[in-house]
Amino acid sequence: MTSTDTIRKLVDEFAAIPDWEDRYAHIIALGRALPEYPEEHRMDKYKVSGCQSQVWLFAGEQGRAEAGAQGTVDGGTHGHKDDGSEVIHFEADSDAAIVKGLIAILMKIYNDRTPQEILGVSPDFIQQLGLDQHLTVNRTNGLASMMKQIHLYAIAYGRIDEERKRARELHRQ
Amino acid sequence: MNTSNADAGFAPAASADNAFNLSALRNEFPILTQRIHGSVPLVYLDNAATTQRPISVINATTDYLLHSHSNVHRGGHALATEATRLFELTRSRIQAFINAPYSEEIIYTRGTTEAVNLVASAWGDDNVKSGDEIIVSEMDHHAVIVPMQMLCQRKGATLRVLPVLDNGTLDLDALTELINNKTKLIAVNHVSNTLGTINDVKTICALARHRGITTFIDGAQAVAHLKVDVQDIDCDFYAFSAHKLYGPTGVGALYGRAEIMSAMSPYQGGGSMIASVSFEGTTYNDLPYRFEAGTQNIEGAVGLGAALEWFIGLDHNAIAKYEQTLLQRATEGLSAIKGLRIIGNAPDKIGIVSFVVDGIHASDIGVLCDEQGVALRIGHHCTMPLMKRFGVGSTARASTGVYTTLSEIDALIKSVGKAVRMLS
Numbered sequence: 341m342t343s344t345d346t347i348r349k350l351v352d353e354f355a356a357i358p359d360w361e362d363r364y365a366h367i368i369a370l371g372r373a374l375p376e377y378p379e380e381h382r383m384d385k386y387k388v389s390g391c392q393s394q395v396w397l398f399a400g401e402q403g404r405a406e407a408g409a410q411g412t413v414d415g416g417t418h419g420h421k422d423d424g425s426e427v428i429h430f431e432a433d434s435d436a437a438i439v440k441g442l443i444a445i446l447m448k449i450y451n452d453r454t455p456q457e458i459l460g461v462s463p464d465f466i467q468q469l470g471l472d473q474h475l476t477v478n479r480t481n482g483l484a485s486m487m488k489q490i491h492l493y494a495i496a497y498g499r500i501d502e503e504r505k506r507a508r509e510l511h512r513q
Numbered sequence: 514m515n516t517s518n519a520d521a522g523f524a525p526a527a528s529a530d531n532a533f534n535l536s537a538l539r540n541e542f543p544i545l546t547q548r549i550h551g552s553v554p555l556v557y558l559d560n561a562a563t564t565q566r567p568i569s570v571i572n573a574t575t576d577y578l579l580h581s582h583s584n585v586h587r588g589g590h591a592l593a594t595e596a597t598r599l600f601e602l603t604r605s606r607i608q609a610f611i612n613a614p615y616s617e618e619i620i621y622t623r624g625t626t627e628a629v630n631l632v633a634s635a636w637g638d639d640n641v642k643s644g645d646e647i648i649v650s651e652m653d654h655h656a657v658i659v660p661m662q663m664l665c666q667r668k669g670a671t672l673r674v675l676p677v678l679d680n681g682t683l684d685l686d687a688l689t690e691l692i693n694n695k696t697k698l699i700a701v702n703h704v705s706n707t708l709g710t711i712n713d714v715k716t717i718c719a720l721a722r723h724r725g726i727t728t729f730i731d732g733a734q735a736v737a738h739l740k741v742d743v744q745d746i747d748c749d750f751y752a753f754s755a756h757k758l759y760g761p762t763g764v765g766a767l768y769g770r771a772e773i774m775s776a777m778s779p780y781q782g783g784g785s786m787i788a789s790v791s792f793e794g795t796t797y798n799d800l801p802y803r804f805e806a807g808t809q810n811i812e813g814a815v816g817l818g819a820a821l822e823w824f825i826g827l828d829h830n831a832i833a834k835y836e837q838t839l840l841q842r843a844t845e846g847l848s849a850i851k852g853l854r855i856i857g858n859a860p861d862k863i864g865i866v867s868f869v870v871d872g873i874h875a876s877d878i879g880v881l882c883d884e885q886g887v888a889l890r891i892g893h894h895c896t897m898p899l900m901k902r903f904g905v906g907s908t909a910r911a912s913t914g915v916y917t918t919l920s921e922i923d924a925l926i927k928s929v930g931k932a933v934r935m936l937s
Contacts, residue, residue, distance in 0.1 A: 392907065438877045438880050438881075
């Protein structure tokens, strides 16, 4: 499912829940269903700063280099794939239930997508889902920081993919 | 403060309200009548962060801007004279409000934070040297801790910490052990913004006075809840902010004993704080202007003056008694919620209740209470060392104002109960 389809599905899902209590119950349930965060990645360097609650975000997979906290990428350790546009796999967690639910929503939209897809997502979904308060105004819960971090990873991995593509083209010549 | 509430008990809201006509008082705060999130009535319980302003304060600021605005002290024209009169009138009101001996001892600041920085810089640079010690308390606000820590770093001095007991009171026995010949300053808050504890600053200042130690009292949370008398406390410095006293943001006052301040070097250089300037050297103005460089927040001062006039006119005996009723109701009602723990159970408290719930993050409680119209503060409340002391990362905090009603406290208890049920 593309990110656009996922967003449409989420918007429909939330539109069908007019009552605020049920909406939060749904958000909390989404958070509880989030895959367990790997304990070996529960480190300060993966913490997203600017949060009232603690939020962890880890990006990577076997084919991927591990990106640093500011979106820079440690060079040299990543593997190669021929298509040049790999997806980024995220792991994320929070110690607050509602934030964790909001993270689950972000994961549905952004997880396991290519850098181009991630950077192409229109931020309109925040308003469409009625999450403005959590994702824009109230920055203290760190979700705005988390979205920024996701974008930084996408930019960094996008550059790696381009470098690889260029290297392959040079190799062919 | 007398904390015995047996006589106030659980008086019905109506009869207690009538004691000082709470509904009439609430009518002076149009902001409180609104509904938020579309339909729920606002229950504003974040008064320790900032209080709301009565219409008379809003009008005083507007009137000033419409009719009297000018720069103060220098102009030889009608508007400048009127603006100066209003500006200095507020200074006199502040002096009377905290019972300072002289109006020259009242310095305008941007708020309590700037007052602490002023003392840490101007007094600190003159009086603290390598090897000296400064005492702050474990329940102090970052606004006190950080400027004093910076002063210690600049001077090679040591910051010593007065500990907090389990019930949220200061360990005054430890203070006598902390004080030694190297102690230069004790800086503590009068009331804790996180715990609500009313500290025995009079005893602390007496101990300090006896040993020739200078004292700074952070009165940010005290002035709207207690009768403050700086001569009775016998402190050297006392600071507060207008925005926690039903006045504007960005203005506050520092009281400093004249004999100390007249010997202090200036804080910031600029206009107004000088007597004469030449490239060979500058001489400085007298108190209070020496510490008021540049154009001040004049409309803020006018607003603060109106806030003081309004506040002094309230029936403080009735309000203090009602505040204790609110505190007792909140304490009992919240404590009855399963897993909820109140942080700070001092015998003498203002209307502040900080709490945590087992297994639930305070931020989740904050979000769900907000949906129900209840405005709480969530976080470390700029007291991270205190959070560490109590082994919590953050708390939810409800804080009352003079307009808080018992039914609002009931709404608080109900909303927290619902939030906890939804999150369990």
